[in-house]
Amino acid sequence: MMHMARVAWNYAEDERLLHSEAGPVGRDLARKGERVAAEQRRTAPVSPDGSHGREPGYMRDHISSNLDRDSLGLYVDIGTDAKTPNGHAYPLDVELGTRPHTITSHGDYPLRNPKTGQVFGKTVEHPGADPQPFLRPSLDVLRRE
Template sequence: MARMVWNKAELARLLDSQSGPVGRDLAVKGERVAAEQKRLAPVSPDGSHGRPPGYMRDHIHSELGRDAAGLHVDVGTDATTPDGHPYPLDVEFPTRPHKIRSKGNYPLRDPKSGRVFGYEVDHPGTEAQPFLRPSLDVLRREV
């Protein structure tokens, strides 16, 4: 009769360690998805939400981590408007029509032309420009 003894430390290093093969594979896949998000992310030539052009794309990252459930990789963007709103969600999903109000004692205006709109405007909403969810297709093509 054969007896098998598991080396628990080595098994943990192989399967649950960030430096093991599973952790390294997750990190590589996270970087591939992040690169695809950067490729797909729309960039406004004028910037948006008070941020410079490419701000959302430049804040896409991949981070390998570990929690109670095990290893995971977080991929995405932490870009926000100056008041803290996660505006990449407004890019990924459509927005409804909404009002935009001046945040001071000055009217809203077009930064290019200087055209004055007033202290409040009715924004028509935006169409979705998905780039987060479609970025996962880069992994699906590998299978």
């Protein structure tokens, strides 16, 4: 004897549970995003003198976690939007390090240290910087849950 069952799918409830920012999946994703952002804030390197004319902790203080949705569904955007005064997003330079490079003045003036008044000239050969990973390692907090 064959038994048949009729199943009625509640698409609105499916949407609420799995795809809504207020549903359990969205809340869990937001919670995990904030945990990763908190770990980034805890481990981000902070220059005691500041950097790029910014106060110490500028990059760390701009770390955030934002739950959003696109055509593929929910996602969480975690990281820092810190930029130099000329608009360069430098957190990846901190994460990955930089090679030696030339820094050139963008005007008819020399480069200088505004705190000490030291003048360097119109170009400077920067020695590069060692990597200081804090973005990728922050994901490890989710493995420890």
